[in-house]
Amino acid sequence: MVTLDLIVLTVYLVGILIVGLWAETKAKTQEDFLVAGRSVGPVLYSGTLAAIILGGGSTVGGIKLGYQYGISGMWLVGMYGFGMIVMGVLLVPRILSMKLYTIPQLLQRRYSATARIAGGLVMAAYDLMIVVTGTIAVGAVMQVIAGIPRTPAILLSSGVMVAYSVFGGMWALTATDIVQFVIKTVGILLVLLPAAILHAGGFRGMQEHLPPDFFSLTHIGMPKIISFFTLYFFGILIGQDGWQRVFTARSTRVARNGGIYVGLYCFAYAIAGALIGAAGHVFLPSLKDPDLAFASIVNAVLPAGMRGLVLAASLAAIMSTASACLLATSTVLLEDVYLPIRRATTNGTMFQTRAITLVLGFASTLVACLTSDVIAALTVAYDLLVGALFVPVMGAILWRHGTGTAALLSIVAGAVAVVVLLFVMGIDSDVPIYGGLGLSALVYGALCWITRGDSVIDPPMISDLQ
Numbered sequence: 001m002v003t004l005d006l007i008v009l010t011v012y013l014v015g016i017l018i019v020g021l022w023a024e025t026k027a028k029t030q031e032d033f034l035v036a037g038r039s040v041g042p043v044l045y046s047g048t049l050a051a052i053i054l055g056g057g058s059t060v061g062g063i064k065l066g067y068q069y070g071i072s073g074m075w076l077v078g079m080y081g082f083g084m085i086v087m088g089v090l091l092v093p094r095i096l097s098m099k100l101y102t103i104p105q106l107l108q109r110r111y112s113a114t115a116r117i118a119g120g121l122v123m124a125a126y127d128l129m130i131v132v133t134g135t136i137a138v139g140a141v142m143q144v145i146a147g148i149p150r151t152p153a154i155l156l157s158s159g160v161m162v163a164y165s166v167f168g169g170m171w172a173l174t175a176t177d178i179v180q181f182v183i184k185t186v187g188i189l190l191v192l193l194p195a196a197i198l199h200a201g202g203f204r205g206m207q208e209h210l211p212p213d214f215f216s217l218t219h220i221g222m223p224k225i226i227s228f229f230t231l232y233f234f235g236i237l238i239g240q241d242g243w244q245r246v247f248t249a250r251s252t253r254v255a256r257n258g259g260i261y262v263g264l265y266c267f268a269y270a271i272a273g274a275l276i277g278a279a280g281h282v283f284l285p286s287l288k289d290p291d292l293a294f295a296s297i298v299n300a301v302l303p304a305g306m307r308g309l310v311l312a313a314s315l316a317a318i319m320s321t322a323s324a325c326l327l328a329t330s331t332v333l334l335e336d337v338y339l340p341i342r343r344a345t346t347n348g349t350m351f352q353t354r355a356i357t358l359v360l361g362f363a364s365t366l367v368a369c370l371t372s373d374v375i376a377a378l379t380v381a382y383d384l385l386v387g388a389l390f391v392p393v394m395g396a397i398l399w400r401h402g403t404g405t406a407a408l409l410s411i412v413a414g415a416v417a418v419v420v421l422l423f424v425m426g427i428d429s430d431v432p433i434y435g436g437l438g439l440s441a442l443v444y445g446a447l448c449w450i451t452r453g454d455s456v457i458d459p460p461m462i463s464d465l466q
Helices: 001-023 028-036 043-055 058-099 103-110 112-144 149-201 202-209 222-238 239-245 253-285 290-301 306-341 350-368 374-398 404-425 429-450
Strands: none
Touching: 001 306, 028 149, 028 350, 043 058, 043 149, 043 202, 043 239, 043 253, 043 306, 058 103, 058 112, 058 253, 058 306, 058 374, 058 429, 103 112, 103 239, 103 306, 103 350, 103 374, 103 429, 112 149, 112 239, 112 306, 112 350, 112 404, 149 202, 149 253, 149 290, 149 306, 149 350, 202 253, 222 374, 222 429, 239 306, 253 290, 290 306, 306 350, 350 374, 374 404, 374 429, 404 429
């Protein structure tokens, strides 16, 4: 990597760190720190939501799938788009008025404190794994482009991310994410996409050198498309990282419309990533590690300076999601696990949240240094989230007959099934998500019928959730 590229990269890292320090002056209360005072407007909201939804898995993983399967590699990121639109249209009006900090809070209001704690543990595990995914992606990018060994690259970028998250909380994330959204849009959609296609000889050159299946939307296989739907569409609907950003919107209209706009942006990003990967397969046909497709394509097609911009764009995508999930993990562990166990009657403090965020930042960095597969880490995270929490959370929002016993045991059954099946069937298998989701639904439905007369739980009616 030449000096000009390093200058661009350094300016980016220093710039977002300065923005994070500035945001510290905005975070005066716990509500400011966790949900930016619930005061974010439409432009800022849409840009920052897009920044956190499309992270390391979307960028590095999406281009990897495009390199392997062509245009059908778009389905992973495309499912995020479907999920965002459905969330904006159907779920936001039901939940936003409840003034929540976390999704597990909904489980307590609808079921019981025990269900909230169990849901919080699962949600925290999911979000922490997404943080790990982001730091893995940083290593994959920096390893090839900057020539920096993987571990120092992870330590550098993760240190910046943890620092601005601890300083300013959600205000820091909001301010840095809008900068990252702009850089990411320019770097990926306006610079790397046309450069990669031109380097491959245009669309005609791609058609001449790639197998016809690379231009089929189903080349990746219907089983994989269905598993992406189950994991990522369902996962977006209940993920704390996305919902914590939704809770920052100043009105239901802002959150609803923003979800639709971001969903459409996700489709554009999905197609771009698949085309970049497919184009890379033309001029880099023999990569031993498809995880390095993104970084290798950047190295091959862009001149000095532009490489630095796209590297900054990729780091923007990765760090936006990772920092959002880091704050989500600390929020959930404090508000939904630690305080309920202590039977506290008040919310946590900024000092407590900052301390937990710092500790989790170090922990996720350490784990990221010990593993390397972006898609595998992303799959494990969504397997656990969807398999354990989708049924009880959707039941809390949409069904009046759920009970606390049913919710708690469905969470436990789904989580145990996912973990056991991951060990038995392996990370690449679709069985863990279907097994966990199916068992969770079975337990929830059966126990809702058996415990329908339970008088201990007094959940609000559906009308109270609207």
